[in-house]
Amino acid sequence: MSYIPSPTALVFTKTSQPIILSLEPDRPNFYVHPDVYLTTDDELKGTGTVSKADVQKGTLLFIDKPYSIIPTAAPGSTTPYSHPLCSRLQCSQEVDLSSASTKSCHCITEVVWCNAECQALGKAEHDFECSWLKTHSKSIRQEIIEPDFFSLWLIVRTLAQRDMELSSPPTSTTGPNGTFPCDWNVIRGLRSNEDELQPLKVQGWRSLAERYLVGEHSMLRHSLNVDEMLTLMCQVEINHYDLWTQLIGVYPLPAEPVERAESCFAYTMYLRTPFLNHSCDPSLMHQPDGNGRMVFHATRFIPAGEEFSIAYFDLAEPKYADVKERRAYLEDEFCFTCVCPRCLHESGEN
Numbered sequence: 395m396s397y398i399p400s401p402t403a404l405v406f407t408k409t410s411q412p413i414i415l416s417l418e419p420d421r422p423n424f425y426v427h428p429d430v431y432l433t434t435d436d437e438l439k440g441t442g443t444v445s446k447a448d449v450q451k452g453t454l455l456f457i458d459k460p461y462s463i464i465p466t467a468a469p470g471s472t473t474p475y476s477h478p479l480c481s482r483l484q485c486s487q488e489v490d491l492s493s494a495s496t497k498s499c500h501c502i503t504e505v506v507w508c509n510a511e512c513q514a515l516g517k518a519e520h521d522f523e524c525s526w527l528k529t530h531s532k533s534i535r536q537e538i539i540e541p542d543f544f545s546l547w548l549i550v551r552t553l554a555q556r557d558m559e560l561s562s563p564p565t566s567t568t569g570p571n572g573t574f575p576c577d578w579n580v581i582r583g584l585r586s587n588e589d590e591l592q593p594l595k596v597q598g599w600r601s602l603a604e605r606y607l608v609g610e611h612s613m614l615r616h617s618l619n620v621d622e623m624l625t626l627m628c629q630v631e632i633n634h635y636d637l638w639t640q641l642i643g644v645y646p647l648p649a650e651p652v653e654r655a656e657s658c659f660a661y662t663m664y665l666r667t668p669f670l671n672h673s674c675d676p677s678l679m680h681q682p683d684g685n686g687r688m689v690f691h692a693t694r695f696i697p698a699g700e701e702f703s704i705a706y707f708d709l710a711e712p713k714y715a716d717v718k719e720r721r722a723y724l725e726d727e728f729c730f731t732c733v734c735p736r737c738l739h740e741s742g743e744n
């Protein structure tokens with residue numbers, strides 16, 4: 395069945411109200427605009443996405459459902475999306491912890507479901523991780539900082555999907571316009587930037603992989619050895635998305651400052667949108683919906699042949715007006731030197 399996107403009103407509001415992300419049960423899990431294709435033409439940036447035809451401002455280009463997602467919101471905080479997300483991947487909506495229908499598991503407090511139906515439907519996914527969480531989460535959380543625990547848990551949930559895929563292989567691994575594969579092999583083919591990562595960081599990850607992710611004591615069902623696990627850890631580090639409630643990628647920035655969330659509420663791996671490269675003058679803006687799907691629209695007119703690009707971080711922070719700050723951030727967090735047209739222009743390199 396083909397999906398015809400309805401015209402979307404794009405609103406840039408300054409609001410002091412919490413942003414409630416829209417729940418859209420009828421929205422498809424994957425959508426790629428028919429004019430989008432993958433290209434490997436750029437030597438520095440690798441694979442990217444380009445349009446065959448002119449794209450008007452506001453056009454819906456991609457919708458991507460998470461392959462894996464974990465909630466990262468601090469329990470008890472009062473910001474929007476401060477409750478955990480439903481542990482059934484297909485649902486992934488914020489769970490109202492005060493509701494009588496909420497279900498939880500004893501492994502860790504973040505594992506909850508909206509109701510008994512979601513718990514039953516998400517059982518196989520959770521069974522993969524439950525013993526791991528019960529056995530290791532406490533010691534991991536004592537040993538390393540919280541964001542690193544969430545990164546490890548995202549890897550475990552990614553392996554859970556791989557495990558489900560192996561036991562029941564998908565009938566088709568290509569997407570709506572044939573060019574976007576959508577299975578575990580996509581993750582294996584992602585860039586890991588292993589050579590660019592700080593050696594100390596990689597050494598620390600190797601030790602975590604040995605102690606918590608590989609071997610029988612890890613309690614995880616998979617066939618990866620330590621080197622393969624380390625590569626996966628780098629791939630997840632480089633390619634995962636932090637989910638924020640706000641729209642990311644609006645540029646030029648609106649004159650009025652826009653309310654920003656203080657922290658992200660989930661870490662996610664997608665299968666198609668990791669192929670969107672970064673630009674500090676992005677052509678797309680993105681925002682998750684209330685079920686964890688990431689939705690991308692054209693932020694301006696995009697002529698045929700131009701690469702689609704997104705902002706990997708929130709350009710609205712004033713310090714990122716400075717090209718040195720932006721490049722330093724991308725080098726630290728994503729291990730690459732930005733060669734987008736704006737950085738090349740502002741650093742006098744073109």
Ligand SMILES: C[S@@+](CC[C@H](N)C(=O)[O-])C[C@H]1O[C@@H](n2cnc3c(N)ncnc32)[C@H](O)[C@@H]1O
Binds near residue numbers: 728734
């Ligand atoms: C999320 S991946 C994007 C897909 C990637 N091009 C690939 O072939 O797998 C991010 C990686 O793409 C490259 N990249 C993306 N945007 C870039 C940019 N503006 N400048 C230089 N490299 C970029 C970097 O290697 C970065 O680590």
